[in-house]
Amino acid sequence: MMRFAIALLLVLGATAPAMADVFALTNARVHTVDALGTLEDATVLVRNGRIASVGKDVRIPSDAVRIDAAGGEVTPGLFAGFTNLGIQEISAVPETVDQSLEDFDRGAGFSIRRAVNPDSMLIGVARTGGVTRAMIGPSGGSQVFAGQASLIRLDGASNPVSHPDHAQVAVLGSRGGQRTGGSRAAALQQLEQGFAEALLYADSRALIRGAQASSLGFSRWDLDALLAFIGSGRPMAVHADRASDIIQALDILKARGIPMVLLGGAEAWKVAAALAAADVPVLLDPLDNLPRGFDRLGARSDNITLLHQAGVSVGILEGSGRDVRRIRQYAGNAVAEGLPPEVALAAITRIPAEVWGVGDTYGRIAPGMSADLVLWNGDPLELTTWAQRVWIEGREVPVDSRQLQLRDRYREPRSAYP
């Protein structure tokens, strides 16, 4: 019992923000990504892991530790919109890949939340790039339903999952078709079938758990998950690129009253008006302009700008966890493609948080928000600036990684080894 208590203390110590901490980050250019916009020579006051106040005339209490930002720029911690950080370590090493399924039939019921690796070497690398939160999702296996996505924080906590099983993920288009006999039509049909069976299952659960279970296409594990999801208000994230697949998915989900988040959307610009009208946000990679496949012949460099101009809420994603530090480069390029700079910064902070329904806690620097902050030595979207300090829930986390340790060992190659 004593040992248990100590273990509990250790866990709390490692995960909970230091509750008494009060600090003021002064002399900073603060990008609030909120109504106040960007403030010159401003102060951010943090208390108990939350933003207490932000502005040019913040009263700093006497118990606050003062941190001089020396004119550096402060942004909310970057929010990776959708990625596989923590569930895939080395893509070519199967034993480190937990995001996908082979020879195991589980779809909507597949949850990656217990597979997240808090010791992943990718986390330090991402954090060194200013990323503090990430929505991580499965790529699934043999079904259109890939499984459930969870939200994690990058503070090195032993359990980094803050919002488990927060969204469902589906894969449509030609990739979906590969999972359903070779046709994208069957992929769309399986999406409909899942919802229909879940409702049927709800009506006759006892019966189905008995003799007739085999009469349904989905297992009870998947149907339980879908049932819990329908009506929860949580979104269905849909991978689709071709404009026609996007519209079909929109129709199916609208009919069921399920909020949709579009992932990828290479041709989303073609159906921007429909997405805006249905209030469907998009998470995309703005550099993904190549017609790599026939689902995406209409891929173009200014997809994000056209969607924004049409009134669609657009955030940025990088699917590969090892590359999530690239999202600010993507945001910078979006600016060069005509996206207003404040929107581009929002696309890697506020907007993904809002897309996943946690915009009241993350993604902005405003009173009451989680104190996830990054101090940069210049324009946060520029390539030649870097993150100097990072805080998550008010606790400073090390800007360190295995990569930086290798760098330091080989600073003078001759002295590292004979």
Added chain:
Amino acid sequence: MTHERVLLLLILCVGLAGLPAAADPFPSRYAPPPSGPVLIRNATVFTGDGERLEGADVMLQGGRIEAVGSAPEVPADATVIDGSGRYLTPGLIDVHSHLGNYPAPGGAAVADGNELTSPNTAGVWAEHGVWPQDPQFPLALLGGVTTLHVLPGSGNLFGGRGVTLKNVPGRSVQDMKFPGAPHSLKMACGENPKRVYGARNQMPGSRMGNLFGQRNAWIQAQNYQRKLEAYERALDNGEEVDPPDRDLTLETLAGVLRGEILVHNHCYRADEMMLMLDVAREFGYRITAFHHATEAYKIADVLAEESVCAAVWSDWWGFKIEAIDAIEENAALVHAAEGGCAIVHSDSPRDIQRLNQEAAKAVMAGRRMGLTIDDADAIRWLTGNAAKVLGIGEETGVLRPGLAADVVLWSHNPFSVYARTEMIWIDGALRFDRGDPTTRWRTDFDLGLTPAGQREDTP
């Protein structure tokens, strides 16, 4: 070209290399369109060999760079361009690309860059798999890439010959071939060859097998070269002898031993690069550059001493075991070694569009660790150094009078994320002008699929 002149050329080639095979049976048919003189005034110029000039003028004439720095006498018919607030660099050069060999849209039908049927396919040529209508070429041009080196993939110990291309439209690859550029030989060590053949229970199935396969091939190449030399001696002595049987695989390897073909060696780990240097010493050839070289920073001093360049990514890492020690500072640390030669390559149809940004991230990493890296120096990673390892350093890669007028005008400092190319010349011919939609290069593939200019940005 008349038959007599072809024959003369053939004889010249035979005379130079001593071998009928040295005449390129697939000669370049690239010819720059005629161009008038162009003067770019008052730009910030990165020359590509380390210099930065403020408020400089650059004059292009007859396809060549006429003057750099001071305002020359301006011909009456010159097009004058205001470079104020803008940046001028040599055309960027990607030393590691698979455009045309792995075009978009992808798939088995068009995957033509890896002849995975034998660990030694030194006799295959990347140019024979290049589809000039790959819609990725124009996107690379928009990123300022005027020259690219297309290499076979890394599934084999000897992948085949690489080819250097001008990034211009053509009906066949020969319309793109960089005149006079030497072929390369793509070699690979590490995981890829042993994975491909090991999975088939063939050699190589281990790193030991990799070295065995390479050394065996070089022994055969030496034997072949000796036969060729004996044949030449016999000819010189006026003897009537039959030439040795031609062998396309060994022709390539012997070309390396004679120094005519440059070795570009795919290799990640520091220890393996050291072994490859030993193999090169054993058989008397030179490795021109290691490609990917994710651990080059661990042996930056050795590479500098050996005068071997490292062509690297900025932030790719961790996709396989041999890539987990890749760090963002790699290029900067290679560059910082006394005499070090860093190159930033893409190996990607995505990053080739932003080679300048890849370099910028490497610059950032170097500065973050306290190294001093000038922008004008770092631009060499994409220009002067890249031209050097492709054997075209006396032709392009630097803004110097007499060299090809391969020039890019940028909206901002190219190391800024906001920089976009505004105008691009190749051999003095205007190939892209952001303000003039008629200059957009649209491949056959894009016709009917995308409205003009749509693939690219529109603002």
